[in-house]
Amino acid sequence: MDDRQPGGKDAPDERAPTDGALVRRVLRGDPEAFGRLFERHADACYRFLSLRTGDAARAEDLVQDAFERALDRLPELRQPERFRAWLMQIARSLLARDWERRARQAAAEPPVSADALPSRTEDPERLAEPRLRLAALRLQELSEREQRVLALRFGAGLSTREAAELLGCSESAARQLQYRALTRLRALVDESAEGDDEEPAP
């Protein structure tokens, strides 16, 4: 059964099976259902990881690892409808482990470069949006918790409640944290934009 929209439009489909239904199908031995779960959540997972790492290649590897681990642990998932939040938890855990491994290698995290950030080469017009790249770039300058809330909310597309659960705080605390993080990020983006404007023309 293919519930994709004709032409691949990114519109919700009421007939699409829920995550829980897909998880149950996977547990019954349907590998294609896991492929559909991947299609459904790969972008969210990738955005979350790319925002957190600022490294496209590393984010891709971590996405692969996250889905492989999810497949291995799928029988342990007690609430199949919450597959995405569970997947982000796995991704976050893998990311923390990745950072630890890199720290052990005594290699400081290389500074994020604009080239390392994901880009939509298939959509060159996007490259013309400096604010988009600036926001992603300056995200790394926020605190760890602020980065996490923004990556979970706008990268992974989780609801405030789901993000709050993963952050280990109340929903209202997550809302406040989100507000502060966006305010700081906006200030950083504005600061960068002003600096660019002040550069003398060659």
Next chain:
Amino acid sequence: MTPEPRPPGDSVLDREGLRRLLERAGRAEGARAADLDALVDVAQALAETPGLPPRRRAEMRAGLEARAAQRLPTPPTGQPARSWRAFWPALEPRGAALLVLLLGALVLLGAWLWRESRDAAAPPSPARGAATALRDVGGPRAVQGSGGTGGRPADISSRAAPPTSEPGVAALPGGRAAASGATASAADDARVRAEPGPEDAGAAGVPRPQPGATAASSGRAPEGARPSPTLRTGSDAPGGAGPRRVATEDVAVSAAGRDEARETPRPSDGGRAAPIRGRVIDERGRGIAGALVTAYRDGDERFYVQRTDQDGAFVLRPALGRYRLHASASGFEPRWWAGPGAVSEARGGAAELDVGTAPLRATLVLPAAGQDDGERSP
């Protein structure tokens, strides 16, 4: 590969919803509308971070599906495989509790059925009680009987028999049970006195045995064989007495006190029988505690067993009939009652006790083990 559509509520940024949310969060800080719009723009920029490159996505999906096909259970043809884990959430917590209760009930039912079937197959039979008694007496001195043919090894069967109202008494098949053991003559040191009446003459001054005075043997003791009565229920008793079940719990205990409470002769085999009371004593007249006293009925396969109490006293309540009485105890030679004041080493020398409505008394004197041979030696 084209991405699948996002399910409802997914991360396509709801600008209005986010704006309201930020407005609520920034109300305390006096956030202006322009500020809120700028924050939404920043959030939108983050949400529009490019997704996984399409080529990489296709590779990953193919690899993950192949991995899933390897790792996940393969459903049999035409029948999807089901993992119990998929059902578990539907079971808990109420369903799980119900399941546990159901399993517990099944276990109890199984245990009850097993017990019932065991009881039906092997009811508490005199054989078991007698076996207990024999174990308690212990060793070679245990009273044993031999079924009719004499000299046959003890046959402890567990054939079904109906209950009797007479606990503490074991029915003995083998009225012809042969006593044995014995190479010695009936005239020995054992003294027995049996006399109707309430009084027990005691052991002191018991007259010498009178060989053959009242003895009427119904069986022949194989020489050299230890007494080994066949312990069977009355189901195969000759004489048409019908099957009987014997309560056995009293057999293995010194139950004289308990028996005293059941003084009334019980109807059995169509008549009322008075008990046989008596003592088992040593040659000095001291009661032998824990001695096993057995009454073997002539003419069928029944026997009744009782242990003596601390004073060596016993009370047997056999059914009507004629009986031969046997006593044994650890450290003493077994003897048959051979009439008032007399005992016999062999069943052939035993006297019959006519159990009727009149109470009987019998005293059996057991010589200490190992004395007979010396005394009989020329």
